[in-house]
Amino acid sequence: xxxxxxxxxxxxxxxxxxxxxxxxxxxxxxxxxxxxxxxxxxxxxxxxxxxxxxxxxxxxxxxxxxxxxxxxxxxxxxxxxxxxxxxxxxxxxxxxxxxxxxxxxxxxxxxxxxxxxxxxxxxxxxxxxxxxxxxxxxxxxxxxxxxxxxxxxxxxxxxxxxxxxxxxxxxxxxxxxxxxxxxxxxxxxxxxxxxxxxxxxxxxxxxxxxxxxxxxxxxxxxxxxxxxxxxxxxxxxxxxxxxxxxxxxxxxxxxxxxxxxxxxxxxxxxxxxxxxxxxxxxxxxxxxxxxxxxxxxxxxxxxxxxxxxxxxxxxxxxxxxxxxxxxxxxxxxxxxxxxxxxxxxxxxxxxxxxxxxxxxxxxxxxxxxxxxxxxxxxxxxxxxxxxxxxxxxxxxxxx
Amino acid sequence: xxxxxxxxxxxxxxxxxxxxxxxxxxxxxxxxxxxxxxxxxxxxxxxxxxxxxxxxxxxxxxxxxxxxxxxxxxxxxxxxxxxxxxxxxxxxxxxxxxxxxxxxxxxxxxxxxxxxxxxxxxxxxxxxxxxxxxxxxxxxxxxxxxxxxxxxxxxxxxxxxxxxxxxxxxxxxxxxxxxxxxxxxxxxxxxxxxxxxxxxxxxxxxxxxxxxxxxxxxxxxxxxxxxxxxxxxxxxxxxxxxxxxxxxxxxxxxxxxxxxxxxxxxxxxxxxxxxxxxxxxxxxxxxxxxxxxxxxxxxxxxxxxxxxxxxxxxxxxxxxxxxxxxxxxxxxxxxxxxxxxxxx
Numbered sequence: 084x085x086x087x088x089x090x091x092x093x094x095x096x097x098x099x100x101x102x103x104x105x106x107x108x109x110x111x112x113x114x115x116x117x118x119x120x121x122x123x124x125x126x127x128x129x130x131x132x133x134x135x136x137x138x139x140x141x142x143x144x145x146x147x148x149x150x151x152x153x154x155x156x157x158x159x160x161x162x163x164x165x166x167x168x169x170x171x172x173x174x175x176x177x178x179x180x181x182x183x184x185x186x187x188x189x190x191x192x193x194x195x196x197x198x199x200x201x202x203x204x205x206x207x208x209x210x211x212x213x214x215x216x217x218x219x220x221x222x223x224x225x226x227x228x229x230x231x232x233x234x235x236x237x238x239x240x241x242x243x244x245x246x247x248x249x250x251x252x253x254x255x256x257x258x259x260x261x262x263x264x265x266x267x268x269x270x271x272x273x274x275x276x277x278x279x280x281x282x283x284x285x286x287x288x289x290x291x292x293x294x295x296x297x298x299x300x301x302x303x304x305x306x307x308x309x310x311x312x313x314x315x316x317x318x319x320x321x322x323x324x325x326x327x328x329x330x331x332x333x334x335x336x337x338x339x340x341x342x343x344x345x346x347x348x349x350x351x352x353x354x355x356x357x358x359x360x361x362x363x364x365x366x367x368x369x370x371x372x373x374x375x376x377x378x379x380x381x382x383x384x385x386x387x388x389x390x391x392x393x394x395x396x397x398x399x400x401x402x403x404x405x406x407x408x409x410x411x412x413x414x415x416x417x418x419x420x421x422x423x424x425x426x427x428x429x430x431x432x433x434x435x436x437x438x439x440x441x442x443x444x445x446x447x448x449x450x451x452x453x454x455x456x457x458x459x460x461x462x463x464x465x466x467x468x469x470x471x472x473x474x475x476x477x478x479x480x481x482x
Numbered sequence: 483x484x485x486x487x488x489x490x491x492x493x494x495x496x497x498x499x500x501x502x503x504x505x506x507x508x509x510x511x512x513x514x515x516x517x518x519x520x521x522x523x524x525x526x527x528x529x530x531x532x533x534x535x536x537x538x539x540x541x542x543x544x545x546x547x548x549x550x551x552x553x554x555x556x557x558x559x560x561x562x563x564x565x566x567x568x569x570x571x572x573x574x575x576x577x578x579x580x581x582x583x584x585x586x587x588x589x590x591x592x593x594x595x596x597x598x599x600x601x602x603x604x605x606x607x608x609x610x611x612x613x614x615x616x617x618x619x620x621x622x623x624x625x626x627x628x629x630x631x632x633x634x635x636x637x638x639x640x641x642x643x644x645x646x647x648x649x650x651x652x653x654x655x656x657x658x659x660x661x662x663x664x665x666x667x668x669x670x671x672x673x674x675x676x677x678x679x680x681x682x683x684x685x686x687x688x689x690x691x692x693x694x695x696x697x698x699x700x701x702x703x704x705x706x707x708x709x710x711x712x713x714x715x716x717x718x719x720x721x722x723x724x725x726x727x728x729x730x731x732x733x734x735x736x737x738x739x740x741x742x743x744x745x746x747x748x749x750x751x752x753x754x755x756x757x758x759x760x761x762x763x764x765x766x767x768x769x770x771x772x773x774x775x776x777x778x779x780x781x782x783x784x785x786x787x788x789x790x791x792x793x794x795x796x797x798x799x800x801x802x803x804x805x806x807x808x809x810x811x812x813x814x815x816x817x818x819x820x821x822x823x824x825x826x
Contacts, residue, residue, distance in 0.1 A: 193606060193727075198608050198613055238815070241817075278777045279597060279599075280775070281770070281774050282772055283770070284768070284775065287725065288725065289724060290723075313516060313517075350618075351683065360773055368780065368787065371535075382524040386802070389814060391816050391817075394812070394815050395815070
């Protein structure tokens with residue numbers, strides 16, 4: 084809603100009516116002081132900074148410089164944000180659920196005594212160092228389709244309206260895969276350790292097995308993030324690779340020093356592990372076995388039940404990445420409609436609020452535009468055009 | 483702030499422009515690869531996994547199949563009576579004769595070194611209070627002899643600290659095995675059964691056992707007080723707490739070959755009390771390969787995953803052939819499928 088010159092109380096009432104009565108999500112946009120209460124009454128308030136001052140901007144949730152930027156705010160950034168937030172939140176729960184469930188399955192084998200499966204430091208740093216950065220990078224950079232495609236297919240916005248990516252069904256599927264993966268991670272790691280582990284016949288202890296399991300979890304969870312990305316920038320590689328590398332560096336250091344005041348559970352464990360073939364075989368097998376079902380599910384979902392954005396990705400898959408023509412720059416091609424609206428914006432009637440213009444009517448647009456040196460494609464009702472058509476054969480116009 | 487769309491108007495007002503400085507990072511403009519899971523990719527991925535995993539699985543299984551293992555449960559047969567209370571008296575008394583003779587038949591030729599393990603079932607070395615009940619500081623160096631706080635209840639005996647303290651050491655396994663073949667004794671080498679890092683760093687070479695098993699309750703074996711802990715390999719092996727309630731620990735190795743169908747006589751001293759909690763004791767003889775002991779799991783898992791992938795490949799190919807969907811067909815867009823699309 085945007086209105087000029089209407090009393091602010093009335094604006095606010097209408098907004099509240101729609102918000103509470105019709106129970107819709109409301110967005111109101113305005114630029115003047117009379118719009119402030121309306122902006123505050125709606126769910127999302129957008130203020131336009133400009134000729135009428137900054138009151139609207141200060142009261143709003145988002146502020147933009149021109150009214151026409153609203154399309155980008157909604158269709159591009161709003162949509163991307165929805166997509167990213169859904170994925171980040173569900174991924175976060177998934178990775179913690181997987182991690183915690185592997186501990187949970189272990190309790191069945193400790194006589195329910197509450198023995199931890201992982202060392203304290205591993206547990207504390209899991210969410211801080213080893214799996215934190217990739218999901219942040221995903222939330223910052225992921226784009227399901229590019230900005231220009233988002234504008235071209237505004238119907239994609241309906242995915243957010245229909246809450247496609249955060250329904251109970253979606254959450255349930257993530258939870259199901261978390262449970263499946265935790266079972267694989269737990270049992271596949273424990274199973275080979277029941278007999279001698281290398282050619283000298285020695286056996287693994289509890290902390291060897293748990294370090295092996297933790298390594299597999301960090302690798303699995305980070306690879307799962309890569310599987311869910313739509314755009315993979317170099318920061319993705321850096322953060323995923325960096326997290327896994329950080330884990331190895333951490334455990335090399337942690338097992339290498341004998342901490343004087345602590346129980347030395349993990350002393351030398353990783354070096355013992357890395358001297359056995361079993362560790363490498365398990366490290367290759369377990370993440371792939373864990374992610375297998377996810378991958379099958381993605382393949383089936385993408386083929387039989389594709390989301391709209393996936394189809395659009397496929398339609399435009401061969402187009403060169405024109406992201407260089409980003410949101411701040413523009414190539415020299417304006418579409419017909421954009422050229423038209425730009426040209427109209429140049430007309431004297433549009434530029435100034437305070438003057439009306441007698442010939443402010445559609446028929447004269449192309450005339451005045453050409454006076455201003457701007458080309459506007461002609462429409463059938465253009466007066467100037469009709470005047471110039473003396474005796475021209477009628478060409479069928481496809482419109 | 484969002485800015486977007488056409489920007490030609492800014493030419494006139496460039497000097498007053500509030501346009502933020504362009505940087506690829508802040509404008510989310512980074513070059514990116516946009517992977518799309520097309521059928522080609524799905525099939526390629528699964529096919530490559532299958533083709534890599536199946537040979538690895540076959541190699542692992544082959545190695546594991548070559549390992550010869552003899553497992554013999556002896557705790558039931560080595561105790562003279564069946565009643566629970568009589569068993570307990572028998573096992574806890576120091577006067578009864580605990581010798582037990584067992585015969586094992588070698589199923590296939592076993593090349594040396596043959597590893598001897600004892601396997602315990604239903605013994606929760608991974609119980610929280612058990613795992614906690616040890617003091618690594620004390621094990622490592624003599625100056626921390628008094629650091630027994632975590633070792634409850636096996637901390638001190640008559641106000642003197644027990645070395646090594648804690649339940650883990652107190653419950654040291656103490657059955658012994660002697661092997662003979664055709665009346666010739668097979669030597670069991672009990673050196674190098676512990677991980678080298680344990681021997682060199684976790685168990686000090688100047689720490690000697692003290693006050694060990696002197697209390698009213700004896701939990702397991704006794705230790706030689708003139709040997710430093712770094713040489714007590716049985717203790718070191720025992721103290722590497724196992725992950726599961728069924729576990730094996732290395733006892734020693736036999737450095738002779740054994741031919742098929744040979745009869746080995748084992749003389750067991752059945753000292754360890756697993757009867758009060760219903761545990762089992764087994765004697766295991768096993769050869770090893772590059773993959774370790776007899777463990778079919780890795781081989782089978784690799785083959786299963788590889789086979790599953792190949793099966794999926796066939797499944798997907800069938801799916802793509804039977805129910806094809808042209809890639810990037812706009813007809814599948816949801817608003818094209820419901821032309822009278824209503825807004826929710």
